[in-house]
Each structure stands twice: as structure tokens, then as C-alpha cells.
Amino acid sequence: MINEVIKKNGITFGIAIGVVSALITATIYAINLNLFTSWWVGSIGILIYLILGIVLLTKTKKELNGVFPFKDAFTTYFIAAVIGILISTLFNIVLFNFIDPGAKETLSNLMIKYTVGMMQKFGTPAAAINEAIAKMKESNPYSIIELLKGSVFSIVFSSIFGLIMAAFFKSKTSYQE
DSSP: OOOHHHHHHHHHHHHHHHHHHHHHHHHHHHHOGGGGGOHHHHHHHHHHHHHHHHHHHHHHHHHTTTOOOHHHHHHHHHHHHHHHHHHHHHHHHHIIIIIOTHHHHHHHHHHHHHHHHHHHHTTOOHHHHHHHHHHHHHOOTTSHHHHHHHHHHHHHHHHHHHHHHHHHHSOOOOOOO
16 A cells, blocks of 8 residues: 555645646747747756656655655655656647647647758758658657657656656665664
8 A cells, every 4th residue: 555645745746747847838839839849948847857856755755754665765756757747748638639739730840840950960961851851741749649659658767767766765774683
């Protein structure tokens, strides 16, 4: 059975992470779609999630009086990550498939333009650039299926990150005889 503190904090922070992610997406959407291709916006988002994860695990460890085994630390982070990712994915599905489906095409064109620019900077041959453009035009990264696939990848990535965070935040074991 999951400890109530772990469950409560995981759910609470998961909702917070999901809402923050939805707000970031909505803000970028409202300000300028070009920001979706900006590396620094992505970096700020990662920094926010890192800070929320640290606050979550610090708070939970404190509420458990410092007794925070690796499994509990990982479980706390995992619950929050999954809930946050699901809320964020649901928001993206609604925004890009029901509220403004036209934004999908605009974003796809922006991503193609950004990718071509990066490939040209690195001296990629024109044939390879044209092949990449063709593949990108065939895909629809904002479709419901692709967003759900992306959420699975996000959960896997978050799990790996959660293992690292749990190793850092777990309580130190002491053997007493």
C-alpha cells in the first residue's frame, strides 16, 4: 500500500505540473507560435519541471521525517510525472485537435523551417534536407495518436529522470545492531 503522504504529494504536484505545462503551452500559443521552436523556451520548461521535482521530493522527505527509501522517492516522483504528463497531453489534444486544428499545420511548417535552417547550418546535403522535409510533411506530430505516443516517451524519460532524482533524495540507510 502506498503511504498517504506519498500519494497526496504525488497527486498534488502532478496536478500542479500538468497545470503549469498547460499554462506554458497556452501562453506560448497566445503570444507567438514561433516560440514552440525556440530552444530557450524548452530549457525554461525543463528548469521549471526540475525545480518542481526537487520541491516535491524535498517536501515529501521532510513530511516523512527523513525516512525516504529509494522506492518511495521514485514512487512519489513517478505519480507526479504521470499525472502531469497526462494533463499536459490532454490539454494539447484539446487545443490542437478541437480548439484550433489549424495551428497544427502552422506548427508543422514552423518546425520544417526550423529544421531546414539547422540542417543548413551544419552543412547537410540538399538531398538529405529534402528527404527530411518529405518525412516531416508526412507526419502529423499533433494528432491525437502522435500526442499519446509522445506521452509514453515522456513517461519513459521522466522515469529515468525520476530514478536519478530518487537516488539523490533517498534517505541514507544506517545499520544498527
